[in-house]
Amino acid sequence: MNHALETAELQELTATMVEQQAEACVLLGSHLYAALMRAAAADVRGDGVTWDILRPHASADRGSAITLRFLAAVHRLVLQGRAPAVAAHYPSVGGSGAIDGAWDAFHATLLEHRDELIDLVGWSCQTNEVGRSAGLMAGFLVAAQRSGLPLRLLEIGASAGLQLRWDKFRYEWDAQPEQTNWGPPVSPVRLSGHWDLPAELLGTEVQVASRQGCDPNPVDVTTEEGRLRLRQSIWGDQPARFARLNGALELAALVPAQVDQVGAGAWLAEQLAEPTPGVLTVVYHSVVWQYLPEAERDEVRRLLYAAGARASAHAPLAWVRSEPENILRAMRVRLTMWPGGEERLVAKAGAHGFPVRWQPALSTDR
Secondary structure, three states, rough: OOOOHHHHHHHHHHHHHHHHHHHHHHHHHHHHHHHHHHHHHHHHHHOOOHHHHHHHHHHOOOOOOOOHHHHHHHHHHHHOOOHHHHOOOOHOOOOOOOOOEEEHHHHHHHHHHHHHHHHHHOOOOOOOOHHHHHHHHHHHHHHHHHHHHOOOEEEEEEOOOHHHHHHHHHEEEOHHHHHHHHHOOOOEEEEEEEEOHHHHHHHHOOEEEEEEEEEEEOOOOOOOOHHHHHHHOOOOOHHHHHHHHHHHHHHHHOOOOOEEOOOOHHHHHOOOOOOOOOOEEEEEEOOOOOOOOOHHHHHHHHHHHHHHHHOEOEEEEEEEEEEEEOOOOOEEEEEEEEEEEEEEEEEEOOEEEEEEEEEEEEEOOO
């Protein structure tokens, strides 16, 4: 196969990935981004400036999140006040959300900032979507209820560590009375939507003994650049997600949590070297698995199962993860607990959190 044919195939694959992201945007309520990405896919196929920007980063890896990185790169310019024509359409900076004329403004911005955007698209994706805690916490509550112990939180791929403060968020199902809610009523982070966890589970009290995380490139939320990195990855027409992020940044300044700059395998080897008595050690992650090399995924599994073999009732271990089940980002929340190593599907959740649908304990959906 000659190089030209390989390039043409990669170009078409990239256009398809952009189109698929457009469909995901529709399902997740971002009609502005969906319209922009449909036009961007056509621009890729037409050898336009979108392809100029994406080509240096294009690959057959569907988990590379190239479209999300592209959207974040443009949104960064908007948030910096450097793309006023696009900003007029982005509610994140007070824009109208109007689709009419949005692509023309977007396309003009791509042409104006082409070289810079080529560089920005090369940055890793750092969403740190706090809404995903709505699904994760189903696993946390089951684990806490079973162990009856304080939690030692260990998050891999923690980015800025915002989800290390998940127990300080307020979880609500607006259509139901108070007993369906959980968390501090005055929390600056309010996660609300369809959330059908059992009432007996929502009565579980949680005490967090420690909060630690790791990430190869952690985001420092004490800096303006760090906060910008997180905000640029939020979709520009979803102000509710911005409000959640801003609330989580507020909590980050109040609730200490450590995020080490290291990969998951090396970090867990140290953290799980010996059982920690008197606490339930909880290793968790959300939308991280796809970004780990296969060898590191294997190492994480090996470390967890080896630590699980050493676990006891006085030093138990839990593995909670919320990862995509398909290309449109529907999530499954799974829990494995040791001693015993029992695994179960706890809940299904949306890509940004809600809706969260409880899965009965007897579910055989693995």
